[in-house]
Amino acid sequence: MGQPDLTLRLQPRGKPLPNLPGEITVPADASIDAVYDAVARKTKYPVHRLRITRSDSSHLQRSSSTTVTAANLFDGSSLFIKDLGPQIGWRTTYIIEYLGPLLIHPLTLYLLRPFLYTYLPYPPPPLATTHASASTTPPTRAQTTLCAMITLHYIKRELETIFVHRFSAATMPATNLIKNSAYYWSLGGLLLAYTLYYPTAADTADYLYYPGLALWIFAELSNFSTHMTLRGLRRPGSRDRGIPTGYGFSTVTCPNYSFEVLGWFAVAAVAGGSLPALGFALFGAVVQANWAGMRERRYRKEFGDKYKKKKWVLIPFVV
Incomplete structure (x- = not known):
C-alpha cells in the first residue's frame, strides 16, 4: 500500500490571496515542487510569484527531489503563502x-x-x-x-x-x-x-x-x-x-x-x-x-x- 495523503492547511501571509483554499491534500511522497504547483493552480498565480513558509517562518524551498515528509511536513501542518508581486x-x-x-x-x-x-x-x-x-x-x-x-x-x-x-x-x-x-x-x-x-x-x-x-x-x-x-x-x-x-x-x-x-x-x-x-x-x-x-x-x-x-x-x- 502507498503512503496516505496529507492535508496541509494554508493561510495567507501579508495581503489576502482571493482564491487561496483553506487546505490542500497531497500524497506523502509528493515533492515540494508539487506543493507549489498545487497552490499555484488553486490561486491562479504563477508559481514563481509564490513564497511558502512553515509555521516557524522558515522558507519552504522549492525542490523536485525533496518530499513533503522529508521536509518535516505532517498531516495538518500549516503553510503560509505570500504573494511576491509581479516577477x-x-x-x-x-x-x-x-x-x-x-x-x-x-x-x-x-x-x-x-x-x-x-x-x-x-x-x-x-x-x-x-x-x-x-x-x-x-x-x-x-x-x-x-x-x-x-x-x-x-x-x-x-x-x-x-x-x-x-x-x-x-x-x-x-x-x-x-x-x-x-x-x-x-x-x-x-x-x-x-x-x-x-x-x-x-x-x-x-x-x-x-x-x-x-x-x-x-x-x-x-x-x-x-x-x-x-x-x-x-x-x-x-x-x-x-x-x-x-x-x-x-x-x-x-x-x-x-x-x-x-x-x-x-x-x-x-x-x-x-x-x-x-x-x-x-x-x-x-x-x-x-x-x-x-x-x-x-x-x-x-x-x-x-x-x-x-x-x-x-x-x-x-x-
Missing part, C-alpha cells in the same frame, strides 16, 4: 540591463559625438586639454580602445547570461528591473560614455595605456573562468548549490566579482585616470563587496563545516 526572469533582467551600455557607448562615440558636445558642455581643463570641435577632432587612441573594451565587456556579459549562467531562482521582483537598469544605463552608460568621449587633443600615456589594456584582458579572461566554475556547480534546470573551488575561489569568496572590479579599474587606467571612470569602478567595488559578504555568510550557514571559511570576500588583505 521578471533573472535572465531577461540581465539582458535588458546590459543592453543599455552595450548600445550607448558605440552610439556616443561614433554617431552622436559630433552633435552631443556641440550643444552640451563638457569638462574644462585639466579633464579636457582643449575645447576642440567634436566634428573636426577624431577620437583618440584611448577613446576608440575604451569603446571597444566596454562594448566587448557587455557583449561578453550578454553571451554569458544566455549561454553560461544557471540561476538558482527563476525570477526576481519586476521593480528591480528599473533600479538595476538605472545603474547600468545611466551610470555605466550615459554618464561614463559622456565623460570618456569628449573632444580632447590629449591621449593616455603609454605607461597607463598598455598596462591597463593588459590588465583588462587578464581580468576579463579570469572573470569568464570563474563563471564557468560556477556554471559547473549546477545541473541544467536545477537549483542545486555547491561549494566553488579552483582558480580564485581558494583566496576570496567571489573572485568573479574581484575580476569584474579589476577590469573596471583597468578601464580607468586606459582612460588616463579619469575621475568618472575611477568613481564608477570604486562604486562597483563597494556594491560587490557587500554582495560577496552576503555570499560568504550564506555559504557558512548553508554548508557549515564543509565550507572552508574565507577571511577576504573580494580583495585579499583589503575586504
Whole structure:
C-alpha cells in the first residue's frame, strides 16, 4: 500500500490571496515542487510569484527531489503563502540591463559625438586639454580602445547570461528591473560614455595605456573562468548549490566579482585616470563587496563545516 495523503492547511501571509483554499491534500511522497504547483493552480498565480513558509517562518524551498515528509511536513501542518508581486526572469533582467551600455557607448562615440558636445558642455581643463570641435577632432587612441573594451565587456556579459549562467531562482521582483537598469544605463552608460568621449587633443600615456589594456584582458579572461566554475556547480534546470573551488575561489569568496572590479579599474587606467571612470569602478567595488559578504555568510550557514571559511570576500588583505 502507498503512503496516505496529507492535508496541509494554508493561510495567507501579508495581503489576502482571493482564491487561496483553506487546505490542500497531497500524497506523502509528493515533492515540494508539487506543493507549489498545487497552490499555484488553486490561486491562479504563477508559481514563481509564490513564497511558502512553515509555521516557524522558515522558507519552504522549492525542490523536485525533496518530499513533503522529508521536509518535516505532517498531516495538518500549516503553510503560509505570500504573494511576491509581479516577477521578471533573472535572465531577461540581465539582458535588458546590459543592453543599455552595450548600445550607448558605440552610439556616443561614433554617431552622436559630433552633435552631443556641440550643444552640451563638457569638462574644462585639466579633464579636457582643449575645447576642440567634436566634428573636426577624431577620437583618440584611448577613446576608440575604451569603446571597444566596454562594448566587448557587455557583449561578453550578454553571451554569458544566455549561454553560461544557471540561476538558482527563476525570477526576481519586476521593480528591480528599473533600479538595476538605472545603474547600468545611466551610470555605466550615459554618464561614463559622456565623460570618456569628449573632444580632447590629449591621449593616455603609454605607461597607463598598455598596462591597463593588459590588465583588462587578464581580468576579463579570469572573470569568464570563474563563471564557468560556477556554471559547473549546477545541473541544467536545477537549483542545486555547491561549494566553488579552483582558480580564485581558494583566496576570496567571489573572485568573479574581484575580476569584474579589476577590469573596471583597468578601464580607468586606459582612460588616463579619469575621475568618472575611477568613481564608477570604486562604486562597483563597494556594491560587490557587500554582495560577496552576503555570499560568504550564506555559504557558512548553508554548508557549515564543509565550507572552508574565507577571511577576504573580494580583495585579499583589503575586504
